[in-house]
Amino acid sequence: MQLIHVVHQTTYTFDQAVTLRPHRLLLRPRDGFDLRIRKSGLSITPTPALFWQRDAFNNSVAIAVFDQPTTQLDIVSTLTLEQYQSDGLSLAQLGSSHVPDTDLEPETTVLRAYQTSCLEPSELPQSLTEELSRACASHEQVSALQALCADIKAVIAYQIRETPGVQACLETLALGSGSCRDLAWLLIEVVRVCGLPARFVSGYLLSHQFEPEDGATHAWVEVYFKDFGWIGFDPTVGRPTGAQHIAVAVAPDPKYVPPVSGAYLSAPKTQVDLSVKVRVEAQTAN
16 A cells, blocks of 8 residues: 645735635545545635535535635645555456447436547548548457557657646647646547547646656546446556546536636726646555
């Protein structure tokens, strides 16, 4: 077992007082058989009324309701996580197994939202779709998805992009660059065009070659296989996900899972400055 410590601070600073509308916070990881929350804290200034709930995708959501004007909103999430080595099916075992891809009953209704693509196959480069389409017919999707991750990493340059939301897939392809969110959304669309269910994952990544040394928020993809469940693939690093990926929220579309979202009422021309600081560290437990 290893311990993972996360500090995630989001600060909005306004040049004059504003009235905050309710804010939606997705900051609590999806704990399970391989990840448990040992300790968590959420400090918010100004102090709100805080309500916890589960959304339609089974994510933990905190709703913060404010009752006083302010010139600053500061949100600090602190986490200590216990991460255990998984005894589940390895990717190598999955890759060598027969993976059915057509009969998903009774999951069909639930998965429909994860199979709807915004693109037509003809809009995507044939180089990205032909191998996966061929693999789906021969039940070799896992190896094809690994290759597709590597292909996207090779042709799309990773770029830190502070603008909220995701780029359209065709824009990402035209620019040849994008953030981790953009690369994840591109992979999702390619996978869906080929007929497989895929969902967007937001979370944290332990330090990696393309991220700051202290880790960062991150986004990747999970693809659903009958009998095996959701399997993670990260096109930004060009390979399947591993212990360095800490999932916080999942959804069919990235617009549903920003870590912090909300609105405010203000005078015209009010200026706002946003600061986000994230630190993710691993420690071997005694």
